[in-house]
Every structure is written in structure tokens, then in C-alpha cells.
Amino acid sequence: MNKAVLDFEKPIFELESKISEMRQYADKLDIADEITRLERKVKKLKESVYGDLTRWQKVQLARHPERPYTLDYIYLMASDFIELHGDRQCKDDKSIVGGFAKIDEHKVMIIGHQKGRDTKSNVYRNFGMPNPEGYRKALRLMKLAEKFNRPVITMLDTPGAYPGLEAEQRGQAEAIARNLLEMSRLKVPVIVVIIGEGASGGALGIGVGDRILMLENCWYSVISPESCSSILWKSWDFKEQAAEALRLTAPDLLQQKIIDRIVPEPLGGAHTNYEAAAKNLKTAILEELNQLLKLKTEKLLDLRFSKFAKMGVWHE
Amino acid sequence: MAWFKRSKENIASDSTKLELPDGLWEKCPGCGEIIHKKQLEMNFWTCTKCEHHFRIGSSEYISILFDKNSFRENDRKMRSADPLGFVDSKKYSDRVNETMKKTGLSDAVRTGTGKIEGREVSFACMDFSFIGGSMGSVVGEKISRAIDRAYRHRIPMIIISASGGARMMEGAYSLMQMAKTSSRLARLAEEGIPYFSILTDPTTGGTTASYAMLGDINIAEPKALIGFAGPRVIKQTIGKELPEGFQSSEFLLENGFIDLIVQRKDLRSKLVSLIDFCK
Numbered sequence: 044m045n046k047a048v049l050d051f052e053k054p055i056f057e058l059e060s061k062i063s064e065m066r067q068y069a070d071k072l073d074i075a076d077e078i079t080r081l082e083r084k085v086k087k088l089k090e091s092v093y094g095d096l097t098r099w100q101k102v103q104l105a106r107h108p109e110r111p112y113t114l115d116y117i118y119l120m121a122s123d124f125i126e127l128h129g130d131r132q133c134k135d136d137k138s139i140v141g142g143f144a145k146i147d148e149h150k151v152m153i154i155g156h157q158k159g160r161d162t163k164s165n166v167y168r169n170f171g172m173p174n175p176e177g178y179r180k181a182l183r184l185m186k187l188a189e190k191f192n193r194p195v196i197t198m199l200d201t202p203g204a205y206p207g208l209e210a211e212q213r214g215q216a217e218a219i220a221r222n223l224l225e226m227s228r229l230k231v232p233v234i235v236v237i238i239g240e241g242a243s244g245g246a247l248g249i250g251v252g253d254r255i256l257m258l259e260n261c262w263y264s265v266i267s268p269e270s271c272s273s274i275l276w277k278s279w280d281f282k283e284q285a286a287e288a289l290r291l292t293a294p295d296l297l298q299q300k301i302i303d304r305i306v307p308e309p310l311g312g313a314h315t316n317y318e319a320a321a322k323n324l325k326t327a328i329l330e331e332l333n334q335l336l337k338l339k340t341e342k343l344l345d346l347r348f349s350k351f352a353k354m355g356v357w358h359e
Numbered sequence: 360m361a362w363f364k365r366s367k368e369n370i371a372s373d374s375t376k377l378e379l380p381d382g383l384w385e386k387c388p389g390c391g392e393i394i395h396k397k398q399l400e401m402n403f404w405t406c407t408k409c410e411h412h413f414r415i416g417s418s419e420y421i422s423i424l425f426d427k428n429s430f431r432e433n434d435r436k437m438r439s440a441d442p443l444g445f446v447d448s449k450k451y452s453d454r455v456n457e458t459m460k461k462t463g464l465s466d467a468v469r470t471g472t473g474k475i476e477g478r479e480v481s482f483a484c485m486d487f488s489f490i491g492g493s494m495g496s497v498v499g500e501k502i503s504r505a506i507d508r509a510y511r512h513r514i515p516m517i518i519i520s521a522s523g524g525a526r527m528m529e530g531a532y533s534l535m536q537m538a539k540t541s542s543r544l545a546r547l548a549e550e551g552i553p554y555f556s557i558l559t560d561p562t563t564g565g566t567t568a569s570y571a572m573l574g575d576i577n578i579a580e581p582k583a584l585i586g587f588a589g590p591r592v593i594k595q596t597i598g599k600e601l602p603e604g605f606q607s608s609e610f611l612l613e614n615g616f617i618d619l620i621v622q623r624k625d626l627r628s629k630l631v632s633l634i635d636f637c638k
């Protein structure tokens with residue numbers, strides 16, 4: 044298998060390959076102690092590497108090609124998923140998926156950006172970059188959930204809304220704006236989870252809710268580090284500095300009071316253990332959902348309103 | 360968000376604004392006509408020859424729209440706090456201070472209440488000259504409070520947009536202003552209070568993708584650039600030239616996202632009629 048390995052993962056990957064190679068000879072040679080020693084070493088190495096990632100390295104992890112996507116989480120966390128398609132106006136945008144599902148006993152609507160794994164599926168999913176139809180499909184499904192009183196869970200993972208000719212022609216800006224307005228008043232609990240890349244308006248377009256959760260190794264900001272670098276530094280080479288300046292990681296956003304909760308990932312990132320990542324996410328969603336379900340609709344909407352009203356920092 | 364850069368490039372190209380020696384004359388970017396500033400002002404800062412709409416700021420719009428001495432500005436003291444301690448080629452705090460000095464403005468929007476032919480309205484007008492009219496915490500908060508005033512006093516809300524989008528130097532805080540202002544507008548709409556959005560050149564990015572597109576009535580000035588992504592980014596994406604007039608007011612009208620295009624000289628009277636229909 045051709046594994047995708049990031050630069051800073053290489054020493055870990057090499058050590059792990061060595062260990063699995065040694066295991067093949069373990070019954071012939073007396074190297075069990077040596078294997079144990081190396082395993083301890085790899086654990087230590089992982090703790091030091093992943094415990095001290097730069098913001099740019101976290102951006103890379105958030106984009107890891109083996110990272111679990113919306114549909115992976117749906118299949119691992121939920122049951123009885125029925126995918127629903129189309130915006131009823133124009134088409135079915137494949138970069139946003141959604142449908143009814145059960146998380147334990149809760150019947151919910153799950154909606155999320157969806158990326159592909161290889162060239163073919165990435166073209167099919169438009170690299171997780173929605174056109175206006177995607178946002179309108181999402182809104183249709185949210186309204187459906189509201190009608191049948193089902194909580195909504197959205198998963199954000201996009202490099203941005205698609206900057207194409209037809210996207211503009213069909214009202215990309217209007218579609219996102221409409222979702223912000225409608226989501227702020229949706230009469231059911233809305234839990235938002237950033238599971239990968241949260242790039243600007245394209246992410247926020249399905250990102251207004253009562254609770255904003257974020258997996259440990261994700262980024263969420265007004266612009267990608269690369270684009271920020273190209274605009275403010277007038278060169279693509281300052282992405283690391285831009286990532287630092289934008290303060291775009293989960294701990295940053297928790298401190299800025301923009302997200303409510305960080306969902307821990309298994310050591311090494313969600314891609315190293317899908318089941319563990321999904322289990323953590325499911326636990327967090329259920330805890331939040333159980334709290335939100337206790338609130339009367341009016342209270343829920345008041346709290347959602349004041350949550351966003353508080354965001355921002357200024358002097359006066 | 361490269362629309363930001365593109366907007367800046369636009370300023371550069373638009374500053375064929377060629378100041379003649381005595382500073383009293385301006386050259387029209389549309390047709391090249393040299394026009395005296397007094398004449399330009401009398402003509403609502405539009406070209407006497409080709410009707411090109413010059414980019415103007417909040418002071419000019421206030422003088423065009425409001426009854427004499429009726430406009431009361433709010434939240435004048437609100438200032439950017441540089442919440443991220445953002446530094447690129449220069450410190451964001453320095454950038455803000457320099458821009459304040461240069462423009463005499465406190466941020467990229469001015470808000471308040473006033474009367475348009477006796478009709479009380481809540482008003483917000485963006486200034487593109489302030490860091491590309493970008494929306495950070497101050498813009499988001501001032502606009503939100505202006506919407507609150509419309510809500511409390513049950514008076515119409517008018518926002519004039521001119522913006523490259525959300526302000527990068529405040530990171531996710533800027534992004535959240537889109538959600539914040541939109542949720543205010545949602546509440547306003549539930550009360551049946553009208554909101555008129557006026558889109559001027561240019562209105563792009565997060566500003567278009569929030570309050571600018573959410574008017575009960577969306578009005579654009581002629582030939583304004585209005586869009587989500589900037590033309591340069593789209594050109595890169597599709598790898599070919601953009602069609603003539605793409606992302607212009609007229610293009611948006613044709614595609615169904617603008618209710619009407621109004622010449623600046625007619626803006627006041629048109630707003631009066633619309634307010635009376637929506638009361």
C-alpha cells in the first residue's frame with residue numbers, strides 16, 4: 044500500500060515500518076525485547092512530534108489525504124443512514140452530502156462537505172468545493188429536519204466554496220448568505236463539527252449552530268494560509284507565517300470563544316485510527332445533543348442568537 | 360481570499376483619478392473627461408458625460424440621502440482591537456492607525472439614524488477607502504447595532520456596501536461577523552421591518568455572502584462589480600478570459616440576484632418610494 048506520509052511523520056513511519064519488519068522474524072530470532080524497546084521509542088516519538096505541532100503542520104494534518112471524511116464518520120457513528128439528494132431547483136451537488144441517520148436512539152439529519160480519495164472521486168466531489176446548489180441542498184435538508192423536528196448535525200471540511208463561472212452566475216454569495224440567515228433561526232438543535240478544513244465562507248455556509256465542535260487537528264479561518272500569504276506577503280512562500288498569524292487551530296479558536304469544544308483525535312491524527320476518532324466524536328455529539336434537547340425552542344434560539352452576537356473584539 | 364487582492368489592484372487601476380495640479384479637477388475613469396470637483400459633486404459624483412459612478416464614501420452618501428442635519432452618527436468611537444496581534448509586512452495595529460489618519464475614518468463603516476424626506480431610518484454605509492472596506496469585528500458590530508436600532512424603533516434598515524470582503528487580519532473573528540450580521544437580519548425580517556441593501560462598486564467576498572445579498576430589496580448602482588470570488592481567482596480556476604460584463608450589476612440583475620439598478624441621482628427618491636411601499 045502506498046501510504047501518504049507527511050514530512051514530520053516520516054521518522055515515525057520509518058520506525059513503525061522497521062518494527063513490523065522485525066515482527067516477521069520475531070519467532071525465529073530472539074528479538075522480542077528489541078521490538079518492545081522500539082515500540083516504546085515510537086510512542087515517545089509520537090508524543091513529542093504530535094504534542095508540539097506548528098499551526099502549519101496542523102493545517103497539513105487537517106488536509107491529510109487519508110483523513111476520515113463526512114461519510115466515514117456517518118458510517119462509523121450512525122446507523123440507518125438514508126442519503127437524500129438535490130436542491131429541487133437545479134442539481135445534486137456531490138460536494139455536500141446529507142440525509143437522515145440514527146445516532147444511538149436519536150434520529151437526526153447529518154449534512155457535511157465531502158471530499159474524494161483519489162483523482163476520480165475528487166473530480167466527482169469537486170474536491171469538496173460546493174457550488175450554490177450544495178448550499179441550497181443543505182438548506183433544503185435542514186428545513187426538512189425542522190419540519191419533522193430532527194436535530195441537525197453539520198460537518199465542515201472544505202478548501203472553500205467553488206470559485207467558478209457558473210457558481211457566480213447561480214449566486215454563490217446569495218446561497219451562503221441565505222444559509223447564514225436561515226441557520227440562525229432554525230427551530231431545532233444544530234451541532235456544527237469542523238472535521239478537517241474550515242475555509243472561510245464556504246465552510247461557514249453550513250456552520251451556524253448552537254454548538255461548534257472542532258476535531259483536534261483542524262483549521263478554521265477567514266482565508267487559507269496560502270491565499271493569505273499570496274495577498275499580504277505577495278508571495279506563496281509565507282504560508283507557515285500566515286498560519287501562525289491567523290491563529291486558526293482548535294486551541295486558538297477555543298481561546299477566541301469561536302468554538303465550544305475540542306474533540307480529541309487519536310495520537311497521530313484521526314487518519315491513524317478512524318474508529319477511535321469517530322468514537323470520540325460520537326461521545327461529544329451525544330453529550331451536547333442531550334443538553335440541547337432539554338431546551339425549549341425559544342430558549343434555544345435566544346442562546347444561539349447571543350452566542351454569535353458576542354463574537355468579535357473591539358475597543359470603544 | 361484573493362478577491363481582496365484583486366480589489367486592491369482595482370484601486371490602483373481606478374486611480375486614473377489623476378489629480379490635476381490645483382486638485383480641483385478629476386479625470387473620469389470611464390471616458391477620460393476632465394471634470395471640476397464642484398460639478399462632480401453637483402452631479403452626485405457621477406460623470407457628466409458617460410454617467411460613470413465614481414467611488415465615494417459614507418460622507419458623500421449621507422449628504423446625498425439624508426435631510427439636512429438629520430443624520431446622527433452612532434458608535435463613532437469604536438476601534439479595531441487587533442485581537443490576534445496580527446503582523447504581516449507590517450503590524451495590523453499600525454495599518455489601522457495609519458489608515459485612520461489618512462482617511463479620517465475610524466473603520467470601514469459608519470452607522471447612525473436619520474431622516475430621508477422625513478422618514479426615519481437606521482443606516483450603515485461602508486467606506487472602501489478603509490482597508491478595502493474590509494469587514495472585521497468593528498464593521499460587524501456596528502452593523503449589528505444599526506440593525507438593532509431598526510429593530511427597536513421599528514424603522515427601515517438601509518446598508519450601503521462597498522467592500523473587498525472579510526478582513527484577513529482578524530482571522531476567524533472576521534468570518535463570524537457574517538453569521539452575526541445575518542442573524543440580526545433574520546430577527547429583523549421576522550418583525551416585518553424592511554431592509555434595503557445597496558450594493559456599490561465593489562462588493563465582494565464575505566460582505567456579499569452575508570448582509571449585502573440579504574435585502575428585502577437588493578439595489579445596485581450601475582456597472583458595479585458584485586460577486587463572491589474575485590474575477591482574478593475565477594480566471595485562474597477556469598483558465599480562460601471572463602465574459603464581458605461578468606459580475607457587473609447588470610449581470611446580477613439578469614441572473615436574478617438584484618431587484619433593480621438605480622442611478623445615484625435617483626437613489627433618494629427611489630428609496631422613499633420603496634420605504635412607503637414596505638411600511
Ligand SMILES: [Zn+2]
Pocket residue numbers: 387388389390391392406407408409410411
Ligand atoms: Zn465619464
